[in-house]
Amino acid sequence: MADADPARARQRQASGRRSARQSPAERRKQLIGIGLEMLTTRPLHQITIDDVAAEAAISRSLLFHYFPTKRDYYAEVVRAASRRLLRATRVEGETIDDLVAGFLSFIERRHEPYIALFRSAGTDDWVHEIFRDTRAALTDQVLTALDIDAPSELVRAAVGAWLAYAEELALEWAQHGTGTRDEIHALLTGALGCVVRSAP
Amino acid sequence: MADADPARARQRQASGRRSARQSPAERRKQLIGIGLEMLTTRPLHQITIDDVAAEAAISRSLLFHYFPTKRDYYAEVVRAASRRLLRATRVEGETIDDLVAGFLSFIERRHEPYIALFRSAGTDDWVHEIFRDTRAALTDQVLTALDIDAPSELVRAAVGAWLAYAEELALEWAQHGTGTRDEIHALLTGALGCVVRSAP
DNA sequence: CTACTTATCGAGCATTGCTCAATAGTGACG
DNA sequence: CGTCACTATTGAGCAATGCTCGATAAGTAG
Known part of the structure; x- marks a missing residue:
């Protein structure tokens, strides 16, 4: 779930350690998706930035480039979960x-x-x-x-x-x-x- | 609430930085009391060991001498809060x-x-x-x-x-x-x- | 090809949970 | 009163984590 595109993942691994440059929209979507998935296995406050970054194969810094604060990231994840819930019910x-x-x-x-x-x-x-x-x-x-x-x-x-x-x-x-x-x-x-x- | 005895507090301040030696029972009671009070103003996970230790005027290490882990401390505080609730109702x-x-x-x-x-x-x-x-x-x-x-x-x-x-x-x-x-x-x-x- | 934007990273800082060896009150016993 | 064992207490230090900042390089426009 961290990377839905195997080809891109392969390319990333082959070309070096730097993650492939992506559009901000995609990255945000990916990161929030990772948060949503992690939320199903552990309480919110146990999701660390390191975990999310590792799962997305990016550096910690990049996450702070998209979300000014861990709380902002959490908030977006929780909002997404809420939307999902409302849609489902x-x-x-x-x-x-x-x-x-x-x-x-x-x-x-x-x-x-x-x-x-x-x-x-x-x-x-x-x-x-x-x-x-x-x-x-x-x-x-x-x-x-x-x-x-x-x-x-x-x-x-x-x-x-x-x-x-x-x-x-x-x-x-x-x-x-x-x-x-x-x-x-x-x-x-x-x-x-x-x-x-x-x-x- | 950190120190109900002004005389002892004064003596502690005058005699040096080391906190006055107390019986384990008293210390535990004091520390849990501080946790209970803090619990009324902030969510549990925002209570840091540093905060509690500072409020009790002791070092962080001492708190770990009485409670092996932050979670153990939390658990005792929450249990005390629960007892208090049950007694009151x-x-x-x-x-x-x-x-x-x-x-x-x-x-x-x-x-x-x-x-x-x-x-x-x-x-x-x-x-x-x-x-x-x-x-x-x-x-x-x-x-x-x-x-x-x-x-x-x-x-x-x-x-x-x-x-x-x-x-x-x-x-x-x-x-x-x-x-x-x-x-x-x-x-x-x-x-x-x-x-x-x-x-x- | 050049220049510019910006996605991405690495190094580093502050806080915090936690460990461990050292220090110093305190009471017991001679 | 002196000494000794016990342990309450501490400071230094480690690892993880949230977060900052300047540098780098991957794209894009010209």
Whole structure:
């Protein structure tokens, strides 16, 4: 994954130690891709610049040429992960059942990256902010599926908190197999209905 | 907070640079106390050994004399924070209303340290483990308050996930004033009732 | 071919987690 | 009171890591 083009890699190795000159867009894409992949195997703060640079076969300095700071790099990686998550959970149908089913399917397939993303939430304020934005977008999806046009602050907060409930329960199911898929599904929709019903 | 005894501090400054010899128990207590205090103002991984040592007016080396590794130190600090949290949320009454009220009061008074603790959850696996233990203990408290003796795995998971919901909603209320206390209380008890009712 | 832009690198600095041998309080025992 | 063992405490130093800066060379325009 560090280099999708074997020919280029061969050329690089043959021609000397200096990495082949690439367009900034490609390099950035490559570096963020490496970050995304690494994020699935370790927590964010364990991804060192050296690791990324080595994986990309470039020098540390070059990474700082593209990202002024390690945090900036992290932020872009996390943002990319967030976009990926939102794209993957985009509601297909319009009902809550469809939405919950889609969410569960997503968690079933990709709980590792999901865990990686939202376990990174605590590492620093700016990560947490990106994480909150992501959850806000998910909250909007849920609210539209619920046909709630102008929710009060309280309802928004309650639905956002329900997402925390859903994440926790779905991950417990995906990781340790607690309950059947139908049971989890019923728990999620039941709790959501309860939440919106009791929040006027 | 670094030195509660001004006389000792003065003596230390006057007599030279070497810190006054103390009993291991006192030192450990002092160091963990410093960690606890720092945890309220910054995320866990931003607490450096240098900071702690400086605050305690000792050398870095001494800290490694008491804690073999930074992680061991962190772990003890986080464990202490967890104990503190569990003690503060211990159920006074026996009903769910009492429990929720106590939880809200606790969050109202001490949401900073609480945030600090559970935002540290993602930093590393061992922190996350301590965090899970804490939540498991809280889950037990809720289950006994619900008069559920032998809960199924699914019910335990659901109640644990409800704690995530409660944390999220209570923190939103405490930090941004979303909703009144009564509204939050109603949302929490309502959702919990719904959860246990729909989990057979 | 020349000149210019800039992608890329190597050397080096500061911080930080950590090790180890040396130093010096402190209490015990004669 | 003197001495001795114990250990709390320290400073010097190592390796990893985030980051800076000047130099180099790979492309591109003319």
